[in-house]
Amino acid sequence: MNDHLLSCDWGTSTFRLLLLHTPTSRVEAVIQTDNGNAAMYQHWLDQGRPERASFYRSYLQQQVKALSRTCRHALEGLPLMLSGMSSSSIGLCELPYDELPFELDGQLPGHRYFEATNEFPNPIWVFTGLKSATDVMRGEEMQVLGLFPALPEARQTAICIFPGTHSKHIQLHAGRILDFHTYMTGEMFQLMGHHSILKASVEMAQTDNTGISPHFAQGVKVGAQTPLLNALFHVRSRQLLQGEAAADNAQFLSGLLIGSELSTLKDPKAAIVLCAGKKLSPHYRAALDALALPHRCLPASAVEQAVSSGHIRLAAALGICSA
């Protein structure tokens, strides 16, 4: 049985391919490119719409070869697992969303299998996403699958928060995903800071990894208590009335939006588990603290490897890799 696996997280804007040693979950080689599915889809259109799966598989094959040169290891025939936007309308093959509830212990997600051929010597599994009555996701469900063994809370009742451009709050109960909600928090921050009337009141360059000031916590509290369309205008008033500095105001705006997102968690009956990568973890921890919401934080490194962990679990369940 294989003790290696190719794991690919193919998002809208980024392509990332890993060689994993499955018994230890160790990452042995990585390739990352800007050829996310949006760019690939455009290339595909530009080249006159050749057979789509073959077009995308050719790119995968190039990257597997490049990875092979990097790690000086023959990778032909190794299984390749693909998730994220690969199953979307701009990906390798569009697959219908799975429906709720979704079992985390034993249910194989919807997928399409591509056998190895002479031209494409790696067998490929493309996994689909989830839908609710009002929401969709492709990717975070694979992270939850990967993190599940480290989530004892999910055996009872929990809400996992995955912050980002489009944050997800995923409701878990008795080992199943019951529901989830998307919050446009990160995108709203960029839009407000760069394109709205508020851009004159904030200095966006100052917001990356420069620590968290008291202005952030003030924003969290205002955002949690005030209707958002009104709260946003406070960013401008703070500058006009109190002369707040633009860098401090960017912290306030960031807090405002995260506070608005997290305000839905007031008095949750579920355990709150923060599943954040390195970049956003400090902000969300500070915001949950500012709102006095008890929570547990998963290690950022575990979250950043969650897709790989999910792929390893699925490969083991399929009997194609040792785990």
Place this chain on the structure above:
Amino acid sequence: MNDHLLSCDWGTSTFRLLLLHTPTSRVEAVIQTDNGNAAMYQHWLDQGRPERASFYRSYLQQQVKALSRTCRHALEGLPLMLSGMSSSSIGLCELPYDELPFELDGQLPGHRYFEATNEFPNPIWVFTGLKSATDVMRGEEMQVLGLFPALPEARQTAICIFPGTHSKHIQLHAGRILDFHTYMTGEMFQLMGHHSILKASVEMAQTDNTGISPHFAQGVKVGAQTPLLNALFHVRSRQLLQGEAAADNAQFLSGLLIGSELSTLKDPKAAIVLCAGKKLSPHYRAALDALALPHRCLPASAVEQAVSSGHIRLAAALGICSA
């Protein structure tokens, strides 16, 4: 005593000067240009920052002359009332905001007076705006002053809604402005429809004056019940999951944002009075109906002339015009 008045509503992006017959409130002539305060401020910077009030007054004088040619009437010496962004950091002269509460029956707003000179033969009154602890406005307070005689509700307790790019909800009690809140509704609609991930899911060109569909009312209800950062993502899900048409989805997005704005009015103890111009009146009426919020609508024409009405009231109070 004069029975004519020059009334100028000088906003950020538009300049509008009217000749009014004060005893009848009749508009006898109008000039409108794109030289709002943002453009004027840029001209002023470009010309090396000459004395600011004189620079802006020169432009006013040109427009008074142009108006005089239009109506074949000598306008020299007529008082000119100026409000809106004229008293802001990009206007003729920056004036501090007035504070709350603000009396609507007898209190003269903060202002600066410029005597007539040979060069600028019209005496000018520039009126300032209002601030609360967390909010600011320059313009709507003049509309409320103008509408006050038609607002018996304001003698008791009322909330006046002024929809727009930055909607205002103005709380009135016993003839005074007690508080107000700005909602970035109109700007959010433009940002979401043109710059966010949702732009692929809406057809913005279809939203102007094409009637109001059931999708609008659906949006109102979702917007009133769902946290906004999450509700916005429904626009995308509706397209992906239900194949909603982009034009219908634009109506849904519009309803969503107006519903979110108006959700703060659930169970108000105050009378709700809609003060909307022709363009937005149907949308806000439909949204208030969808939320079963009892309200009264002022005629759009009265709202569109409210600044002039305010100027006439103030000119009469100053004893410089008959009313």
